[in-house]
Amino acid sequence: MTVAIRTVFPVLDRAGFHYLDSAAMAQLPGAVMEAVAHHDLTARANVHRGLHELARRADDAYDAARQSVARFLSAEMDEVVFTGGCTMALNMLALALGEALGPGDRVVASVAEHHSNLLPWLMLAQRKGFEVVTLAVDDDGRLRLDDLSLINEHCRVVAVTHASNVTGAVTDIPRLAEAAHAVGARLVVDGAQMVPHGPVNPRALGADFYAFAGHKAYGPTGIGVLWGRRELLAQLPPVLWGGGMVGMVGLDGALPLDPPQRFEAGTPPVAQAVGLGVALDWMSGLDWPAVTAVEMSLTRHLLDGLAALDGVRVVGPLKLEARLPVVSFVAEGCHPHDLAHLLAERGVAVRGGAHCARPLMTALGLEEGCVRASLAPYTNRADVEALLDGLDLAFKVLR
Amino acid sequence: MSNPGENMTEAIYQQEIKDLAAVAARRLDVPDASATLDNPLCGDTVVLDLRLTDGRIEALGHGVKGCLLCKAAATVAARSAVGLEADVAATLADRVSVMLKQGGEPPIPALAPFLTVRPHKSRHGCVLLPFKALAKALGR
Structure with a gap:
C-alpha cells in the first residue's frame, strides 16, 4: 500500500532521499500540483465578483474546494472558512473571540501548544486584560487532565492542540470539551498535526472551533482552514475588513456578510484552496x-x-x-x-x-x-x- | 542527494572545530557588561560577559547552550577578543558575516576552520551568534 501511495508523490522518486519532516511540510501529490496549475490556466479570476467565463469557473472551483473540506470534516460548507494558514486561522479566532474578553475572564491553553495557539492569546491578554493560564504536561508531554480545575467559571475559552507537534501525544478532546462546555467556555482546537493522519470530525469530538494548515495536509502553502459551528461563527465579529465580506457599506459603517464570507476579506487564496480540496479528496479516498x-x-x-x-x-x-x-x-x-x-x-x-x-x-x-x-x-x-x-x-x- | 558515508565526516565537523567546541566555557564573576542572544532557528543561546579597561577588552567570559558550531565559535570569540579595542571587537560580527556570506577573509586567523561553513547558509547564524553577542555586550 505504501508503495502505491509513494507513486502519487513525484518528489519521493529520488534514490537516497528519506523525507521525515512531514510535520513541518507534507509533500504534494502530483494531482494537487496539476490541479493548481490547471486552475490558474483555465479559471484564474477573482471569486464572487465577476460574471465572465473565468470568474464563473473560479466560483465553481472555490465552492467545490469548500465542499471538499466540509466533506473531510463531516461539516457544512458554511462552517468552513478559508484562511492563509493555520496560524492565520488561530490568530483570527483569538481576535474574534477575544473581542468580548476582558478583566476577570480566563483563557486556558496548555504548555504543549505550538506558538501559534499560545502567542495570539498571550499578546491579546496584554491588551484586553484577561488572563491566560496553561494546563501542564506529564513527563511524556501529554496534557495532564486529571485536574481540570483551571477550567472554572471565569474560563471563556479553552485552546488546545489536538496533537503535539513535538511529542506526537494526542489530546483527549472530548474530555476537554466536556469540561469547557460545563462552564460555558468555547473549545478551540489546533488540528495542524492531526489532520494529516486522516479525516477528522470536530463536531463529534466536541470542538467549537478547529483549525488546520493546508501545507501539512498534502495541500499547497498559503491556505488553511478555520472550522466553526455555524451558530458560533454567526456570533463572531469580523477581524479583517475589506472586499467580499460586507453587504451594506456606507461612510457610517458596514454590515458584514454571514459566515464564511464574513471571515474571508479580500481576495482569498483561490488556487491554493482548489489544491487543498484535491488533497483532502485524495486523503478521503485512502x-x-x-x-x-x-x-x-x-x-x-x-x-x-x-x-x-x-x-x-x-x-x-x-x-x-x-x-x-x-x-x-x-x-x-x-x-x-x-x-x-x-x-x-x-x-x-x-x-x-x-x-x-x-x-x-x-x-x-x-x-x-x-x-x-x-x-x-x-x-x-x-x-x-x-x-x-x-x-x-x-x-x-x-x- | 549526497553521497552516503563520506559526507558524514564533512569538513564542518573537522577535529579542529570539535576541539574548539569542547573547550569549557566560563562566565566572568564580575563583568562590566553582559549580553544574551538567541538563535531562534536552532535554539542556541549565548551569554557573553566583558570587562573593559581603557577601551580595551580586558577579560571575556561566556556561556553557551548551543550546537557544536556555536560552541566552537564562542571559544574563538572568547580567546580572540581579549586585548582588542572595543571599537574593533564590535566590528567582528559584521566581518565574520562577510567571511561567511560574501567570501571575505577570516577577520581572525582562528576562524579559518569556519570557512567550511560558507556553503551551509542555515548554519551561518550558529557561527555568528557569539560575535553578535559580543557586539551587543559592547553596546552596539
Missing part, C-alpha cells in the same frame, strides 16, 4: 485503518530502534495508543541541530530545534531542543532505517 496500521507499525519500529541506540531518549509517549507518528528525541552529547545537519548529508530530512514550542521545551527540560522525525502515509521502512543508520554514524562524528 483506507485509513490500513494507512494508520502502517504508520504506527513504522512508529513502533522507530521507537524500538531509538531505544536501542546509546544515549538516546524519546521525547513523548512510548506507547502507540494516543500518539501520532511524530517522534522526537534527544541524544547525549549531540546537539539536535548538529544531528539534523549530519542526517541531511545522508539524505534524511528531519527537523532539529525547539519546534515553535518553547514552553514545552522548558517544561520537558529540553533547553537545546530535540530532533523530530515525522512520518506520513508515504513513509516506508527504508526511511526509518536510513534515520537509524544515519544516527549511528552521526554519533561517531559528534561523540
Whole structure:
C-alpha cells in the first residue's frame, strides 16, 4: 500500500532521499500540483465578483474546494472558512473571540501548544486584560487532565492542540470539551498535526472551533482552514475588513456578510484552496485503518530502534495508543541541530530545534531542543532505517 | 542527494572545530557588561560577559547552550577578543558575516576552520551568534 501511495508523490522518486519532516511540510501529490496549475490556466479570476467565463469557473472551483473540506470534516460548507494558514486561522479566532474578553475572564491553553495557539492569546491578554493560564504536561508531554480545575467559571475559552507537534501525544478532546462546555467556555482546537493522519470530525469530538494548515495536509502553502459551528461563527465579529465580506457599506459603517464570507476579506487564496480540496479528496479516498496500521507499525519500529541506540531518549509517549507518528528525541552529547545537519548529508530530512514550542521545551527540560522525525502515509521502512543508520554514524562524528 | 558515508565526516565537523567546541566555557564573576542572544532557528543561546579597561577588552567570559558550531565559535570569540579595542571587537560580527556570506577573509586567523561553513547558509547564524553577542555586550 505504501508503495502505491509513494507513486502519487513525484518528489519521493529520488534514490537516497528519506523525507521525515512531514510535520513541518507534507509533500504534494502530483494531482494537487496539476490541479493548481490547471486552475490558474483555465479559471484564474477573482471569486464572487465577476460574471465572465473565468470568474464563473473560479466560483465553481472555490465552492467545490469548500465542499471538499466540509466533506473531510463531516461539516457544512458554511462552517468552513478559508484562511492563509493555520496560524492565520488561530490568530483570527483569538481576535474574534477575544473581542468580548476582558478583566476577570480566563483563557486556558496548555504548555504543549505550538506558538501559534499560545502567542495570539498571550499578546491579546496584554491588551484586553484577561488572563491566560496553561494546563501542564506529564513527563511524556501529554496534557495532564486529571485536574481540570483551571477550567472554572471565569474560563471563556479553552485552546488546545489536538496533537503535539513535538511529542506526537494526542489530546483527549472530548474530555476537554466536556469540561469547557460545563462552564460555558468555547473549545478551540489546533488540528495542524492531526489532520494529516486522516479525516477528522470536530463536531463529534466536541470542538467549537478547529483549525488546520493546508501545507501539512498534502495541500499547497498559503491556505488553511478555520472550522466553526455555524451558530458560533454567526456570533463572531469580523477581524479583517475589506472586499467580499460586507453587504451594506456606507461612510457610517458596514454590515458584514454571514459566515464564511464574513471571515474571508479580500481576495482569498483561490488556487491554493482548489489544491487543498484535491488533497483532502485524495486523503478521503485512502483506507485509513490500513494507512494508520502502517504508520504506527513504522512508529513502533522507530521507537524500538531509538531505544536501542546509546544515549538516546524519546521525547513523548512510548506507547502507540494516543500518539501520532511524530517522534522526537534527544541524544547525549549531540546537539539536535548538529544531528539534523549530519542526517541531511545522508539524505534524511528531519527537523532539529525547539519546534515553535518553547514552553514545552522548558517544561520537558529540553533547553537545546530535540530532533523530530515525522512520518506520513508515504513513509516506508527504508526511511526509518536510513534515520537509524544515519544516527549511528552521526554519533561517531559528534561523540 | 549526497553521497552516503563520506559526507558524514564533512569538513564542518573537522577535529579542529570539535576541539574548539569542547573547550569549557566560563562566565566572568564580575563583568562590566553582559549580553544574551538567541538563535531562534536552532535554539542556541549565548551569554557573553566583558570587562573593559581603557577601551580595551580586558577579560571575556561566556556561556553557551548551543550546537557544536556555536560552541566552537564562542571559544574563538572568547580567546580572540581579549586585548582588542572595543571599537574593533564590535566590528567582528559584521566581518565574520562577510567571511561567511560574501567570501571575505577570516577577520581572525582562528576562524579559518569556519570557512567550511560558507556553503551551509542555515548554519551561518550558529557561527555568528557569539560575535553578535559580543557586539551587543559592547553596546552596539
